[in-house]
Amino acid sequence: MGKLYHISEDPKIKRFEPREQGVFAISGELLHNYLLPRNCPRVTYYCGPQTSAMDRAQFFGYSTATYIVAVESAWLKQIQQAIIYCYEFPTDDFLLFDPCAGYYVAQKTITPLQVKPIYNVMDEMLKRNVELRFMPSLTSLAAAVKYSSLNFSLIRMQYARQV
Known part of the structure; x- marks a missing residue:
């Protein structure tokens, strides 16, 4: 399973209580x-074994x-000024929820092992073999990725510019 994390803009969380x-x-x-401000809309993707050569070339x-x-250009300043906190979790009580997105879930209160600020x-993102793309709008990319053979996540898209 590897290490598991939670990202927050709050540096003082002592315990994470289960919600719905x-x-x-998230997996490492x-x-x-x-690794972005919470409400920053983003389209994230990577190739999996099912990804077609055409989608690999296109995306x-x-x-x-x-x-x-990919994030919206309008978020650049907020991203540059953001300080976020990376909480490391013990893995014992987590079960894989979504392998494509790397989500794990626990049904009990979790006390983090440690918290690390990311200034x-x-x-931090570019250390991880990630290409960070800035775009005026994510709408078209999100639609195209959704119907591709890529592994993807569309995160906080309710805050994206509608074009």
């Missing part, structure tokens, strides 16, 4: 999907990155 579906965590492999082009995270979100 439990306490959510896909942690980059959450990755000449990129050598393993993962792509430079973009730097």
Whole structure:
């Protein structure tokens, strides 16, 4: 399973209480999907074994990155100024909820093992073989990725510009 994390803008969480579906965590492999301010809309994707050569060429082009995270250009300043906190969780009580998105869930209260501040979100993301793309709007990309053969997550899209 590897390490599990939760990203927050709150540096003082002592315990995570289960909500409707439990306490959510993200795998270290896909942690980059959450290394942004909470409400920043994003389209994230990567190739899986089912990804077609056509989709690989269309969505990755000449990129050598393993993962792509696209955000709206209007969020640049907020991303540059963001301080977020990475909570590491014990893995014992978590079950895999969504393998494509790297989501795990626990049905009990979780006390984090540690918390690490991240002062430079973009730097942290770029350490992880991620290509960070800035776009005026995510609408068209989100629609195209949704119907592709890629592994993807559309996160906080309710806050995206509607074009």
